[in-house]
Amino acid sequence: MFIDRARLVVRGGDGGRGVISFRREAHVPRGGPDGGDGGKGGDVILRVDAQLGTLTDFRFTKQIDADAGRPGSGRNSSGRSGADRILSVPPGTLVIDRATKETVADLTAPGEELVVARGGSGGKGNARFATSTRRAPRIAEDGGKGEQREIDLELKLLADVGLAGLPNAGKSTLLAALTSARPKIADYPFTTLVPNLGVARLDDRELVVADIPGLIEGASRGLGLGEEFLRHVERTRLLVHVVDAARPDPLADIATIDAELAAYGHGLAERPRIFALNKRDLPEAAAALPALEAALRSTGREPIAISAATRAGVLDLERRIFTLCPPRPAPAATTVSERRIAFAGGAQDFHVVRERDGFRVSGDRVERLAAGIDWESADATAYFHRQLARSGVERKLRALGVREGDTVRIGARELEWKEAPAQ
DSSP states (O other), X not given: OOOOEEEEEEEOOOOOOOOOOBOOBXXXXXXXXXXXXXXXXXXXXXXXXXTOOSOGGGSSOOEEEOOOOOOOBTTTBOOOOOOOEEEEEOTTEEEEETTTTEEEEEEOSTTOEEEEXXXXXXXXXXXXXXXXXXXXXXOOOOXXXXXXXXXXXXXXXXXXXXXXXXXXXXXXXXXXXXXXXXXXXXXXXXXXXSOEEEEEEETTEEEEEEEOOOOOTTGGGTOTTHHHHGGGGTTOSEEEEEEETTSSOHHHHHHHHHHHHHHHOXXXXXXXXXXXXXXXXXXXXXXXXXXXXXXXXXXXXXXXXXXXXXXBTHHHHHHHHHHHSOOOOOOOOOSOOEEXXXXXXXXXXXXXXXXXXXXXXXXXXXXXXXXXXXXXXXHHHHHHHHHHHHHTHHHHHHHTTOOXXXXXXXXXXXXXOOOOOOO
């Protein structure tokens, strides 16, 4: 089954929590803190696999989660990082962030990688909070939450040449004649239900040729099969318009396809084009060819009469295709294969809002610290309050009117606001 669209929810793994631990050894009365950091959560990564041609792997997979990091432990032991989740996609995959509708990546190069959901960072253990004046901190951090995003994947085939035309014009037969591809061929409309790819070879060069399912009038508005597959010729360098020269009015057929390409847009109407006048072995086509070729040349178009079934004229067409598709320049060398989606968000890493019965403080850093410290420790509580002041959270709370006794929620914690005693 040819699948060229997929919608996924991707979630990076949560970071492991840091721990509060102290050395407990005989004859070491002041062992000090030795709580280790939590491990980083795994990332969700897209990687281009040149062997893939569709997004079929995601047909029944809707949510992808990376592994969470493990918590730290005593003796300054850090937790194990979560394993990344690597998803293979075919070349030509577009990645779209549904929150912003932005196309954030166009993955084309084999081996190219894109991190679509980062894992949360590991929380710091209490050994990280020891200072010359804070010898026994009962302070640690919870692990950070992994990113969660909803993304769309959309495949646009990477082909040099696209074969376009009405149903039964002979595109699949021509693809078989030009390449080693063996598409299904029959004498009824819409034999081709999915795009077919083949590789044409001439001398020491190769070109990828795509047979696009037959277009009909109104394809750009969603009629027939064409609108689903027109995007697969967006990347092609050359269009070969296959025309059934044995039909009653080939020029009207050409005008139909011209109108659909122009209506679809994306520069298809301006793409270089050859007109392969097919079925010249049939009497009706042979009689119509002189007038048809003259009419096309009068408008500056290039016709080549062929018979895809008998392969007459196919070699001439192939040579012309290779002439109009010169070798691609070598891709520029790159040293960085990993890219990251730039999601919307401000520089401030916390938010404070007033609720019906209190206040809500949200933000990765402040929530992790609130979840990790020992609230029975006066030193740890004082440290947390100093962090609220330094980060600007306290100033924002006061601006919203916080008063003695109000409830302040930070993550899963509910705290009662207390003013510091007057000095």
